Amino acid sequence: MEASNTPPVHIRPEVLAVPAYKQGATPEKKGYKLSSNENPFPPLPAVQRAIAEAQVNRYANAALPELKAKIGELYGLDPATSMQRVHVGAGSVSILYQLVQATVAQGDNFIYPWPSFEGYPMLALVAGGEGRGVRGNDDGTHNLDVMADAIDERTRAIMVCTPNNPTGPIVTKQQFANFMQRVPSNVLVVLDEAYAEFVTDPEAVRGDEEVGKYDNLVVLRTFSKAYGLAGLRAGYGVGHPMIWEACRVVGIPLSVSPQAEAAALASLEAESTRQLKENIAVLVERRERLVQGLRDQGYEVAESQSNFVWLPLRDNSQELALAFAEQGTLVRNFAGEGVRISVGEEESTHEVLRITAAFQQGA
Ligand SMILES: Cc1ncc(COP(=O)(O)O)c(C=O)c1O
Incomplete structure (x- = not known):
């Protein structure tokens, strides 16, 4: 077969225009x-045991009730509410794809800070929308004012990454509150807290304190970084039940593995x-x-x-x-x-x- 720069089948031009992650x-x-x-520490003994014992000839229960209840506890939610407000995916990046897929259509736009997580720029493409990267400040913080200025009537979703990957600084509680005041209440805001466990600054915005305040806010966390389970692919979001309902429509069914479920559950045990x-x-x-x-x-x-x-x-x-x-x-x-x-x-x-x-x- 001859090597060529032309794909053998029709590929969307906007997809061809963006380098792959x-x-x-x-x-x-x-x-x-x-x-x-990634986390240099090996998995904890309890997590290793849970992975070894996971039954891989069966799918995980797609509803993941035990894991959602355990995550919900971290947000002060009872088990029934957790089933509605917690969503689990094969890595938080898979939830990001679902969120953008569910909100951004052709002609719509999606705003993200830049430089930030390299997974963001291609997100809007999945749905045929436009990604608008907004340059951050020289100290590596988000320029939330310019991000808010970039919102128009076709904006459907906005990323806030705190602490920001790759630069490191956080968004403060006050900055976040001011920003949310400028975002229309029907535009999705995603607070990506992939590294939240490493934050020591008391001024930093915390998703668990914010998520109950706004129906258009979801917070995302992951088991990949502080929990050291990058290879297993498990992340979660907390937010309005109808947003997760939409994510379940566009998401790939049954993509959280029994090992990922078991390891995440074991990671949340007290010890x-x-x-x-x-x-x-x-x-x-x-x-x-x-x-x-x-x-x-x-x-x-x-x-x-x-x-x-x-x-x-x-x-x-x-x-x-x-x-x-x-x-x-x-x-x-x-x-x-x-x-x-x-x-x-x-x-x-x-x-x-x-x-x-x-x-x-x-x-
Ligand atoms: C800011 C940010 N969000 C999300 C992710 C995705 O993490 P995962 O899909 O492993 O949960 C990463 C991974 O590096 C990240 O840096």
Whole structure:
């Protein structure tokens, strides 16, 4: 078969125009993978047991009542309300696709901050709509005023990512309240809190405090990051029951696996929660050391409330990413924007500072 740049079948031109999502690479030599904001800790023993015991010859019960009840507890919901207001998907990104698919049609638009999660730009395409990326401030925060200015009568959904991936800062409670006042009440707002467990700033907006206030708000969280279950694909949303009803229409049925369900449930047990909090505290401490170490070396480093740090290197991000790759450690280059380095194993923090120091000296 001949290689050609022309697809063999008709593909929507707007789909061809957008590059596919690229996963953070895996190191080829011995080194650290600090390119996907994954959790360096192995699964907790209770979670490993639950995965091993999950019955994979059966589908999970699509309604996931036990898991929804457990998640609902975190939001102060009783089990019956949890069944209505909690939605579970194969990763929070699959819920994002459902939300956009359910709200954005041809000619509609979808607003997202930029730079932010690389999964956002292609979301609107799925439904034939227009994605409007709104450039954030130089300190890595969202420019919520400009995002609100970008709303028009065809806006159907807006992303708010806090802490923002890849830059790290949070949206404050006050900023969020002001923003919500400017969003029409029939426009969906998605508060993406994929990294919320790493937040230590008391001013940060919290989805669990906001979600009951607005019918047009859904909050998304994931088991991929702080819970360390990236490979199992489980995320959840909390919000208005009719929004989830619509998501069930467009979502792929039965995509949450029995292992993902069992692992998520085991992660929410009291003992697992205690252990996870300890692991999170370790990662937060490493993050703070990394930020300080990089600043001491003379780098500009964004305020991070997440499990990664961001160096806004507009001119030489590619060079720094290459300097890491040469040592077998992978970080994420956002060309022309900066470099994102995930907080990984303890030894990886020393390796990061060693490589950045050498790079600084060579620069
Ligand atoms: C901001 C943000 N949202 C959502 C996701 C998707 O996470 P998952 O689909 O693993 O739950 C990611 C993954 O990196 C992310 O960074």
